[in-house]
Amino acid sequence: MKNSRALMMLVVALVAGLAAALSASRWLVQTSTSGVTSVAVATQDISLGEPIEPNMVHTVSWPADSLPAGVFKDAKLLQGRVVRSSVAKGEPLIEAKLAPAGTKGGLSAVIADGNRAITVRVNDVVGVAGFALPGNYVDVIVNTQEPGHTDQSSISKTVLEKILVLAIAQQVSREDTAPKVVNAVTLEVTPQQAEKLDLARSVGTLSLVLRNQIDEKRLSTDGATKDTLLGTVAPAPAPAPVKPTRVRYAEHRAPKRDCIGVISGVTSTQECF
Structure with a gap:
């Protein structure tokens, strides 16, 4: 009697456990498929x-x-x-x-809407020793003759700031961070910047300056000349020669005097006062 009752309880427990397991499994399936x-x-x-x-x-x-x-x-x-x-x-x-x-x-697929790509020639120094890689930002400096001077005085001036490097030579991948010495760098610029860069490379030599990628500050500089580099003061220009003024002849004539004739015997003279 006791054995049959125990067996019945065991069967009931097994059935209840199986039902609970099936219910939990169904809930897990529903939850996983819905999430x-x-x-x-x-x-x-x-x-x-x-x-x-x-x-x-x-x-x-x-x-x-x-x-x-x-x-x-x-x-x-x-x-x-x-x-x-x-x-x-x-x-x-x-x-x-x-x-x-x-x-x-x-490459055209990665140019931002409204921008352009322009390639400039560089060497191992101008190209920041190969550290200017795709995805980096650079400033562009031009060295040219200082305007208004005839003694071949040169000036170095930053003409473009925070310019994106699209490619170095024919490489556009931004995953490779090893420095590479190349002879050309392609930059992403606006149409106005493209014109400015093209003019800059025609009037002088270009250099790239690598900058921090999160640096957003823009600086306005006067450029560096030989005088500012050495701390010397440029000589003041010689004053223009003064042209002599022409004085009218009337201003140099002797002042007008009163004269009278004097007759003495057979001679006559003139006396002025």
């Missing part, structure tokens, strides 16, 4: 300016409450889009890292 969504991520590293091909992306499950802004849930929507900022493997692709739809691949 995730599909997100397109990169299957490999994608470089800046590279168009996305079908094998470069796939969809994975992602927690719905931690979705980055601008993600794509359908990988097919990304085919042909161009990356304007490098994407790492496993990273979700977002609209902010893509060039506008219809943009072709290459």
